[in-house]
Each structure stands twice: as structure tokens, then as C-alpha cells.
Amino acid sequence: MRVYRRETFNAAHRIYNPKWSDEKNSDVFGKCSNPNYHGHNYKFEICIEGPINQETGYVIDLKELKKVIQDEVCERFDHKNLNMDCVEFANIIPSAENISIVIWNLLRPHVNMDLKMSVKLWETEKNSVEYDGK
Numbered sequence: 001m002r003v004y005r006r007e008t009f010n011a012a013h014r015i016y017n018p019k020w021s022d023e024k025n026s027d028v029f030g031k032c033s034n035p036n037y038h039g040h041n042y043k044f045e046i047c048i049e050g051p052i053n054q055e056t057g058y059v060i061d062l063k064e065l066k067k068v069i070q071d072e073v074c075e076r077f078d079h080k081n082l083n084m085d086c087v088e089f090a091n092i093i094p095s096a097e098n099i100s101i102v103i104w105n106l107l108r109p110h111v112n113m114d115l116k117m118s119v120k121l122w123e124t125e126k127n128s129v130e131y132d133g134k
Contacts (some may be wrong), residue, residue: 002049003059007069009078012039013094037081043122044073044103050115060115072106096123100131108133 015032025033082094118132
């Protein structure tokens with residue numbers, strides 16, 4: 001059985017490699033490397049997969065998952081500049097791929113290890129990534 005919880009946060013970021021020149025960053029990342037940053041209305045979905053607990057009828061208590069997501073992800077990233085305000089991105093480029101990995105790593109310790117977990121992140125309506133810990 002798979003159970004899903006979807007949430008959102010709004011954040012700014014700049015996609016660039018600090019080892020490269022501004023010209024190379026612009027060539028590779030285009031508008032996403034704007035030195036003044038740009039923002040997204042991120043949407044993400046957590047998928048928890050496992051057996052239904054016969055005592056509760058749940059795979060996971062969504063009320064508890066909601067609180068963990070709010071505490072660990074939304075409060076941390078919402079209305080922030082990911083490059084400047086979030087230590088999680090001090091040494092990695094805040095691409096959609098890396099954001100999904102960071103979210104997975106923040107949530108994984110709070111979900112029973114017997115359950116599978118994945119994170120799907122939409123940076124735009126047309127662009128999304130998914131990470132399952134592998």
C-alpha cells in the first residue's frame with residue numbers, strides 16, 4: 001500500500017557552480033543562474049509504502065507525517081533564499097534534484113525504517129524530480 005502527503009513551500013535560489021565563471025554559469029544554467037536569484041512555488045509529495053497496520057488500519061499516521069513535514073521541511077525552507085539562508089545548501093547546488101535529496105534526508109529519520117519512502121518535487125508545473133534514497 002502507498003500513502004501520499006503533498007505540501008508546498010516558496011523559496012528563492014540561484015543555480016550556479018561557484019568554481020565556474022559567470023559566463024560559464026550563464027551558458028550552462030541560463031536564467032537560473034541570475035545573480036539576483038529567482039523563485040519557485042515548490043510542491044512536493046512524500047510517498048510512504050508498506051503494509052497496513054492491522055491495529056490502526058494505517059500504513060502511517062498522516063497527522064504525524066504532516067507535523068514532521070511542517071517542522072523539518074516547510075518551516076526550514078518556506079520564504080527563504082536556499083543559497084543564503086539554508087545551511088543544507090552551503091556546499092551543494094540547490095537544484096531540484098538536490099532539494100529532493102535534502103528533503104528525503106531530513107524526513108527519513110522520522111519514518112519507520114521498515115517503510116519505503118520517496119520524495120517527488122515539482123519545481124514548476126512541467127518539471128519534477130523523484131528520489132527514493134538510491
